[in-house]
Amino acid sequence: MATEPLLRALARMRGHLLDPETLVRAVASGAQRGAQREGRVPTVAGRPVRRVELRYVDLRAGRHLQVTSYDDTQAHTTNVAAGDDAKVAVDDLLDEPFGSWHVDTTTQTHQVRATKKLEATTHTQDRATPVEAERGHDKAKQRLLAEDDPVLRALGISDAQGRIKPTRQAKYRQVEEFLRLLDAAIGDALAKGQLRTPTEADPLRVVDLGCGNAYLTFAAHRYLSAVRGLPVRVTGVDVKQQSADHNAGVAASLGIEADFVVGTIGDAELAQAPDVVLALHACDTATDDALARAIAWESALVLAAPCCHHDVAAQLRKVPTPAPYAMLTRHGILRERFADTLTDALRAAILRLQGYRVDVVEFVESEHTPRNTLLRATRTGTPVTGGRVRQEYDDLVTTWGVHPHLAGLLDGPRG
Structure with a gap:
């Protein structure tokens, strides 16, 4: 477990989030404690959210970044093209005061937790065996545990x-x-x-x-x-x-x-x-x-x-x-x-x-x-x-x- 400036940790996560070949899944959740005291919460498209999930999916129009945001009652899903559009979407999310980021890649898992001093405690763990990212757009496959687990x-x-x-x-x-x-x-x-x-x-x-x-x-x-x-x-x-x-x-x-x-x-x-x-x-x-x-x-x-x-x-x-x-x-x-x-x-x-x-x-x-x-x-x-x-x-x-x-x-x- 290491401590570093929050912006530096998020910049490193940005690289993983924008890699359509190795990103398996990422989750942002909670709100930073300082933001909570100020009455600020993470938002997506103007809606307060408690959690956001990201992964890349292959559509007829090519590979897209799928962003699923959860408020208190339902999920909202949007797909943005990999590349410049994905960069905008990722940068917007990184600007939100999320309390933690969990990022899975094909070879590693990363955990970033924001502290009240706007530092980050980070933990990176290598996978014992590399995994393959699921790129299918079939919603039935978007499970926390795969059917064949x-x-x-x-x-x-x-x-x-x-x-x-x-x-x-x-x-x-x-x-x-x-x-x-x-x-x-x-x-x-x-x-x-x-x-x-x-x-x-x-x-x-x-x-x-x-x-x-x-x-x-x-x-x-x-x-x-x-x-x-x-x-x-x-x-x-x-x-x-x-x-x-x-x-x-x-x-x-x-x-x-x-x-x-x-x-x-x-x-x-x-x-x-x-x-x-x-x-x-x-x-x-x-x-x-x-x-x-x-x-x-x-x-x-x-x-x-x-x-x-x-x-x-x-x-x-x-x-x-x-x-x-x-x-x-x-x-x-x-x-x-x-x-x-x-x-x-x-x-x-x-x-x-x-x-x-x-x-x-x-x-x-x-x-x-x-x-x-x-x-x-x-x-x-x-x-x-x-x-x-x-x-x-x-x-x-x-x-x-x-x-x-x-x-x-x-x-x-x-x-």
Whole structure:
């Protein structure tokens, strides 16, 4: 890891970005901390963006630089001809106050993170084996993990020919979108200094709570290590010994060093506190168990996609509905959906009270899974002991007469 002037580091990245033969993919994400304090955020075509991806594609008109920018709701893609047009597009992006750049070439990976002093911490790693850049314009090929990736084959998502199995299309889509959100969150947290920069001696520690067959565990390891070039150590936690044995066998077949711990989410013992906590579709209050562990560990980043929400729904059936909201709970289906919303709103509020910045987003379209809400939390500082957030939380639980399981696990914040 080296430190140098930011402009010098970006000038070096410019050379890689403008090389249509060797650039595989580049990602700019987050905002520089100084720019945030001044109220400035990266923009593309006048739109605020949180992330931009670049790669070269071959069209009928020749090779073009494809620029895909992501705002809070959707992606916008433009193609500019390689050469002078690409230079203009790249220079415009380098002028924006992005917090980090990750640049993959056929032979190296480069990571540049802007500091608050407008310096850059940079890391370059040679690939053990050169890779070939994908230049196809077919959007189906623009995946974070290719369909024929060995991890997807080992997990049974792809067949022996490297094609996604028809019965696993939804699972593949979930993994892809979860990785996309994980990548953006890690890039943003690194750029803001909220997540420590991992090293080979002290890799990024990622735990998947309630891992089951470890789809996320292996996919996260593969993407973060092979694509982003980050040193990473993953751990999967599941209550079943059978799952741990199966997952250990998969890891051995892939040559991955990973840990699999048998135990409940609430009681599993880890050698070291994780930097990143993942929990995909932990059932009912198991999501609360995962969030409570992450808070206790003071993990820098948490991504949790809840499953069913029985606990608060059961409480709502036992208490009178406050006026004038009787119509929200009169019909069973509406009461269940409201309970889902109320549960996740309370979880988000508790995380904020515990010192996390929280976003509640849709991580995959509803046709792939109805359980598509994701809580993305980044640790920013000390817990909140009062103020508007605390008052809103107290008012909400008092009005509805519910007691969130997560609050009980933390012995507060209701006090």
